[in-house]
Structures are given as structure tokens and as C-alpha cells.
């Protein structure tokens with residue numbers, strides 16, 4: 001792919017993620033120089049690619065699932081400039097699992113965190129009555145069957161499989177993403193590609209396995225071409241989400257990425273404004289963090305993601321104590 005196309009795709013992804021400022025951490029200096037027509041020594045600068053901070057081998061390996069070729073999983077295709085290692089906290093080898101990388105980084109002393117501020121409140125803590133057979137479903141299996149034969153919006157027409165969600169039906173920790181990607185559509189399982197493997201490692205970093213949590217998306221069928229969900233699709237699919245949350249009754253919800261957070265919290269606020277607060281969805285605490293695919297693309301977001309996940313873990317621990 002041409003450098004211009006890479007840069008365009010990079011910028012589009014950053015805008016989609018709610019970024020208003022840009023740090024060019026995905027292109028080498030020489031590559032940017034070439035893009036803006038700056039010549040070095042009177043000749044066009046050769047394009048040199050920096051290595052990604054999170055190597056593909058870091059993401060594969062510890063989990064026996066295949067890598068994905070979906071759009072979210074294509075994000076690491078534009079490599080990122082490695083961060084300079086700190087003298088105080090040497091970075092572990094690049095082949096180390098993600099959890100070890102994060103664990104090493106958070107060993108860096110940091111200022112004590114102020115208590116998380118209260119955030120948005122969506123729905124009543126008493127719950128919401130969902131009419132019809134969705135509201136009448138008494139367990140997740142019944143609900144999954146309804147999702148598989150759902151025609152409430154047109155997405156079922158182009159999707160291969162419904163992706164109802166999976167995990168512990170009594171999980172204290174729930175992860176909510178946006179919508180299935182290509183691998184999820186092909187398998188019927190949520191967070192199945194590279195981003196899913198990274199999510200597994202993030203959960204492991206706070207001592208949670210995928211089997212312990214419940215993972216689902218706001219939309220249960222894949223939007224064609226992985227386009228953004230339409231408001232009417234989110235609205236049509238909302239009763240399933242409300243019912244799933246009510247049946248699992250988690251102690252905390254981790255909203256992954258801008259669209260999941262905005263859909264769940266019914267807001268247009270950027271992820272930057274939503275992070276760091278404890279929101280409420282039908283009475284359940286919601287913590288917002290970056291989507292794992294965004295994390296693959298932007299290593300600088302590892303630390304804030306780690307802080308968000310730790311906050312969610314503390315809420316879970318506090319509720320379970």
C-alpha cells in the first residue's frame with residue numbers, strides 16, 4: 001500500500017476514535033518527509049518503516065486462536081514508532097506477552113489517582129421492562145436463539161452469523177464492544193481476531209480469563225464492510241443488550257472503544273471525555289476504555305487502558321468484597 005494511502009487510513013481511524021489532536025507515531029520521519037515533499041540531500045527520502053511496538057508474535061502464541069484479517073485486525077498494518085525505553089523501568093523483550101509489557105510499565109511510580117468522578121447515568125437502577133419475547137427470555141440461551149433469527153434491522157441479511165456474545169452467564173465483569181468484524185461474523189464468536197487476542201491478554205493482566213467474563217457487542221450482526229453502525233441499528237438491537245445485561249447482572253461493565261461507549265451511554269461525548277469516570281448503565285458501573293484494535297495501533301494508549309481496566313477491576317473487587 002502507498003504511504004499516502006497508509007496515512008489517509010491512519011488519519012481516518014484516529015478521527016473515528018474521537019481524536020482531535022494528532023501525534024504522528026505511525027510513520028517514520030523519512031516517510032512523512034517524503035509525503036510532504038521534503039527531500040534529503042537533494043533526493044527524495046527513502047521510505048523506512050519502524051517496527052511496531054506490539055509485534056504480531058506478541059499477540060499470537062499464548063492463545064490458540066487464528067489471527068484475523070478483518071478491518072480492525074488490519075490496523076497494525078501501519079507500524080508504530082517504538083517508545084523510548086525508560087532507564088528506570090527497562091521494557092521487557094518485544095516477544096513478552098502483553099500482560100508482562102503492561103505490568104512492567106505500570107511499575108513506573110506515578111502520582112496517586114484521584115477517585116473516579118461520577119459520570120453519565122443511563123436507565124433506571126430498577127431495570128427496564130423490555131416488551132415481547134426478548135423481555136420474556138429467561139436465560140442467555142433463549143436470548144441467543146432470538147438473536148439468531150432476528151429481523152429487527154437489515155443487518156441479518158448481509159451477515160454470515162449472528163454473534164450473540166459468550167462467556168460466564170453469571171459474570172461479574174462484562175466487556176461490551178461495538179459490532180462483529182469479519183472473523184467474528186465468520187465464527188459467530190465475539191472478539192475472535194487479533195483484537196480479541198489482545199483483549200484476552202488485557203483481561204489476564206487483571207487476573208481474569210475469558211471464561212470468567214461475559215463478552216458481547218452492542219450490535220449482534222456485522223455491518224457490511226465493517227461500516228459504522230447506524231443509529232437505527234443500534235436502537236433496533238438495544239433490547240437485546242438491555243436484556244443481556246439484566247440476565248448476567250455484572251458488577252461492572254467495560255465499554256471498549258468510542259462506538260461501544262457512545263451507544264451504551266447514549267452520548268456523543270468523545271472517548272477522551274468519557275474515560276476516567278464511573279458511568280451507570282441501568283445501575284451498573286461502566287468504565288470506558290480504548291478498543292483493543294486501537295491499542296494495537298497506538299501503543300501510547302496502553303497505559304491509560306491499563307488504568308481503566310484496573311479501575312474496573314477495583315470496582316469488581318469492591319462489589320465482591
Ligand code: SF4
Pocket residue numbers: 147150151152153154155156219220221233236237240
Ligand atoms: S443487528 Fe441486532 S437488531 Fe439487527 S438483525 Fe441483528 S440482532 Fe436483530
